[in-house]
Amino acid sequence: MAAFLVLAAISVGLTVGLSRYFFQKNFRQFLLEQEKTIIERIAGAATEYYEKSGGWETLKRDPINWRDIVRAGRGEEDSGPRIPPGQGTQEAFPGGRAVPPPPPRAMGAPPGTGKGLPPPGAGRRPAGPGGHPQDILRLGERLCLLDANKKLIEGISAPIGELTLVPVSVQQQTVGWIGISNDFEITDPLKKNFMDNQSWALLVIGASTLGLAIILSIFLAKRILAPIRMLAAGTKDIAAQRFQVRLPISRSDELGRLASDFNTMAGRLEKSTQMQKQWVSDVSHELRTPLSVLISAIEALQDGVVKPDDQTLQMLHANAGHIQKLVADLHDLSLAESGALRMNMTAVQPWELVHEIVERFQERCTDRGLTVNLKNQAHGPAAVSGDRRRLIQVFTNLMDNSLRHTEMPGVLSICQNLGPGGVTIIFEDSKPGVPDDALPRLFDRLFKADPSRSDETGGSGLGLSICKGIVSRHGGSIKASGSVLGGLRVEITLPLLDESRQNDGKGHYDD
Numbered sequence: 001m002a003a004f005l006v007l008a009a010i011s012v013g014l015t016v017g018l019s020r021y022f023f024q025k026n027f028r029q030f031l032l033e034q035e036k037t038i039i040e041r042i043a044g045a046a047t048e049y050y051e052k053s054g055g056w057e058t059l060k061r062d063p064i065n066w067r068d069i070v071r072a073g074r075g076e077e078d079s080g081p082r083i084p085p086g087q088g089t090q091e092a093f094p095g096g097r098a099v100p101p102p103p104p105r106a107m108g109a110p111p112g113t114g115k116g117l118p119p120p121g122a123g124r125r126p127a128g129p130g131g132h133p134q135d136i137l138r139l140g141e142r143l144c145l146l147d148a149n150k151k152l153i154e155g156i157s158a159p160i161g162e163l164t165l166v167p168v169s170v171q172q173q174t175v176g177w178i179g180i181s182n183d184f185e186i187t188d189p190l191k192k193n194f195m196d197n198q199s200w201a202l203l204v205i206g207a208s209t210l211g212l213a214i215i216l217s218i219f220l221a222k223r224i225l226a227p228i229r230m231l232a233a234g235t236k237d238i239a240a241q242r243f244q245v246r247l248p249i250s251r252s253d254e255l256g257r258l259a260s261d262f263n264t265m266a267g268r269l270e271k272s273t274q275m276q277k278q279w280v281s282d283v284s285h286e287l288r289t290p291l292s293v294l295i296s297a298i299e300a301l302q303d304g305v306v307k308p309d310d311q312t313l314q315m316l317h318a319n320a321g322h323i324q325k326l327v328a329d330l331h332d333l334s335l336a337e338s339g340a341l342r343m344n345m346t347a348v349q350p351w352e353l354v355h356e357i358v359e360r361f362q363e364r365c366t367d368r369g370l371t372v373n374l375k376n377q378a379h380g381p382a383a384v385s386g387d388r389r390r391l392i393q394v395f396t397n398l399m400d401n402s403l404r405h406t407e408m409p410g411v412l413s414i415c416q417n418l419g420p421g422g423v424t425i426i427f428e429d430s431k432p433g434v435p436d437d438a439l440p441r442l443f444d445r446l447f448k449a450d451p452s453r454s455d456e457t458g459g460s461g462l463g464l465s466i467c468k469g470i471v472s473r474h475g476g477s478i479k480a481s482g483s484v485l486g487g488l489r490v491e492i493t494l495p496l497l498d499e500s501r502q503n504d505g506k507g508h509y510d511d
Contacts, residue, residue, distance in 0.1 A: 004213070004216075004217035004220060004221065005213065005214060005217050008209075008210060008213030008214070008217065009210060009213075012206045012209050012210045012213065013206070015206065015209075016202050016203065016205070016206035019202050020198075020199055020202050023195075023198055023199075023202075024195065024199075027195060032164075032182070035180070038073060038074055039073075039143075039164075039166050039178055039180055040166060041073040041074070041075065042069065042070055042072075042073030042074070042143070042166075042178050043073070043166045043167070043168050043178045044073065045069045045070075045072040045073040046069050046073075046145065046168045046176060046178060047168050047169065047170055047175075049065065049069055050168065050170055050175055050176070051170055056145075056147060056153050056175075056176065059145075059153065059154065060153060060154075063154055066145060066153075066154035066155065069145075070143060141156065142156060142180050142181040142183075143155045143156065143178065143179070143180055144156045144157070144158065144163070144178075144179045144180075145168075145176060145177070145178060145179075146165070146176060146177040146178075146179055147175075147176050147177075148174055148175050148176055148177075150165075150177060153176070155179070156181060158179070158181050160179075162181055162182055162183060163179035163180060163181060163182070164179065164180050164182055165177045165178070165179050166178045166179075166180075224255070227247075227251070227255045227256075227258075227259060228255070230247050230248075230259070231247065231258065231259065231262060234247050234262055234266070238265075238266060238269065241273070243266055243267075243269045243270035243273055244266075244270055245266055246263050246266060246267075247259040247262055247263055249263070275444075275445075279445055282445075283330070286326055287323060287326065290319040290320075290322045290323050290326075291319075291323065293315070293319045294316060294319050294320065294323075297312060297315060297316055297319075298316075326462070329462040329463070329466060330462065332393075332466050332469075333445060333462055333465055333466050333469060335469075336466060336468075336469025336470055336472070336473060341390070341469065341470070341473055343386075343387040343390060343473060343474075344387050344388070344389070345385050345386060345387060346385070346386070346387075346388060347383045347384075347385065347497055348383060348384055348385070348386040348387075348388050348391060349381070349382065349383055350382065350384060350386075350391065350416065350423055350425055350494065351376055351378070351382065351416045351425075353388065353391055353392055353395055354374070354395055354414055354416070354425065355374070356392070357392060357395045357396055357399055358372055358374065358399070358414070360396075361399050361400075361403070364403060365403065365412075368403055368408050368410075369408040369409035369410065370402065370403060370406060370408060370409070370410050370411070370412055371409070371410070371411050371412070372412045372413075372414065373411065373412070373413045373414070374414050374415075375413070375414070375415045375416075376415075376416045377415060377416060377417050377418075378416045378417060378418040378423060379418075382416065382418055382423040382496065383496070383497045384422065384423060384474070384476075384494040384495065384496060384497050385474070385495075385497050386474050386494065387470075387474075390470045390473075390474075391470070391474075393466070393470065394466075394467045394470050394471060394492065395425075397463040397464070397466060397467050398427045398463075398467065398490055399412075399427075400463065401463055401464070401488075402427065402429040402487075402488075405429075405432070405487075405488075406429045406430055406431075406432075406487060407430070407431055407432060410429060410430040410431075410487075411429065411430045411485055412427065412428070412429045412430075413426075413427075413428045413429075413485065414426065414427055414428075415428075418496075419493075421477075421493050421495070422476070422493050422494050422495040422496045423493070423494055423496055424491055424492065424493045424494075425491075425492045425494075426489065426490070426491050426492075427488075427489070427490045427492075428483040428484070428485050428487065428488070428489045428490075429483060429485060429487035429488055430483075430485040430486050430487045431485070431486035431487050432486070432487065433482055433483065433486055433487050433488065434480070434482070434487075434488050436482070439480050439481065439482070442464050442480045443464050443465055443467075443468040443478070443480070444465065445462065445465045464480075464490075467492075471492055471494070474494055474495075475494070475495050476492060476493050476494040476495060477492075477493050478490065478491065478492050478493075479491050
């Protein structure tokens with residue numbers, strides 16, 4: 001709120017100050033433009049005087065004519081320069097007016113100083129209707145006459161830089177200058193009152209704007225701080241591991257989107273915590289069974305209840321192997337999910353690897369009564385950039401999964417297709433199928449669609465999770481759906497290798 005108020009006060013102060021400054025400046029410029037016409041007429045009267053008198057010498061001897069020149073230029077009645085001394089009743093200006101010689105100058109008054117002149121308005125008609133107009137801009141106190149060299153003849157004495165000069169020209173030759181000071185005060189009550197009213201109006205506008213800014217600052221501060229306080233409280237809940245906290249979303253601006261992101265983060269943390277707890281529980285369960293069997297068998301051997309024959313040793317070896325495989329699978333899954341799984345990428349033909357895996361499992365499939373059908377619908381080479389050992393691990397897990405979960409006798413169909421996304425390897429087996437609600441979770445760690453049946457077959461629930469991690473590291477995708485054969489359908493799509501590298505067997509390591 002303080003920041004809003006400081007910003008508003010600075011903005012309003014600058015706006016009012018600059019508006020007042022430029023208004024006064026432009027208003028003074030407006031008044032100067034008004035008097036420009038008068039100055040040009042005065043310059044014209046001075047030109048006429050110069051032509052009639054033949055120079056400025058007579059003006060220097062009779063300075064009152066300077067005042068008459070000014071009055072003539074301003075268009076005042078009963079005005080006009082006097083006839084230069086010694087010229088009798090000779091007409092000096094149009095109109096035929098003969099003016100008697102001026103009264104003598106006061107003693108000691110030097111020529112050109114204007115001293116000894118009669119008081120303003122003496123011998124003239126008074127100001128008012130029909131008289132001399134009021135000198136609003138105080139021209140009489142701001143004018144001067146300079147010769148061609150810009151030396152003062154009559155009027156005020158001021159630096160040249162502070163004057164606006166209008167030339168006095170005779171036959172296209174500058175014989176003098178009419179100068180007017182740019183520094184003046186507005187004495188007209190009407191104009192002065194107008195400027196004061198405008199300044200007061202600007203101050204009122206500024207004060208009103210600042211008051212409105214204060215009200216808006218209070219409103220905005222409350223509107224902004226309220227969701228921030230809720231976010232702070234929610235953050236404390238997250239720090240205390242209360243991940244079920246959710247913030248109400250009542251706005252669609254940045255703070256509303258931040259609250260939505262916070263809720264998303266809290267939801268993912270809650271889900272991650274639940275999965276972690278489930279993960280620990282599942283791993284403990286998977287390890288508990290074979291360890292219990294091992295411990296019981298060893299204790300029986302120690303007590304002499306069981307003899308260390310081949311059958312007992314084989315049972316101990318099988319349980320130890322199960323634990324070893326589970327630990328290896330957990331390690332591989334951890335590396336795959338963290339992106340640290342080391343890959344030796346080469347040009348690989350997936351269909352060749354499928355044939356190799358089927359040959360390895362041929363005896364087991366025959367013993368279990370599982371018929372394997374192979375169908376290659378890809379015409380031409382279908383090489384991918386992959387790690388041969390890791391891809392064999394994927395296909396091995398899928399074959400082992402079908403052997404464990406397919407009712408015998410059963411059918412396993414393996415097909416290869418080519419499409420815009422690359423090469424697709426499809427594994428489809430016969431019943432039993434997987435419930436629709438379980439399909440999205442098949443690739444979760446330690447997930448078992450039928451836990452009791454998995455325990456019987458020895459599955460750990462990590463095979464498909466490892467497959468997903470390896471396929472993702474190859475830039476491919478894997479998905480599960482229902483099979484037309486009644487069981488499970490798993491599709492693996494891998495991007496094709498560039499044609500220039502189709503036959504390149506050289507590999508590289510991807511750390």
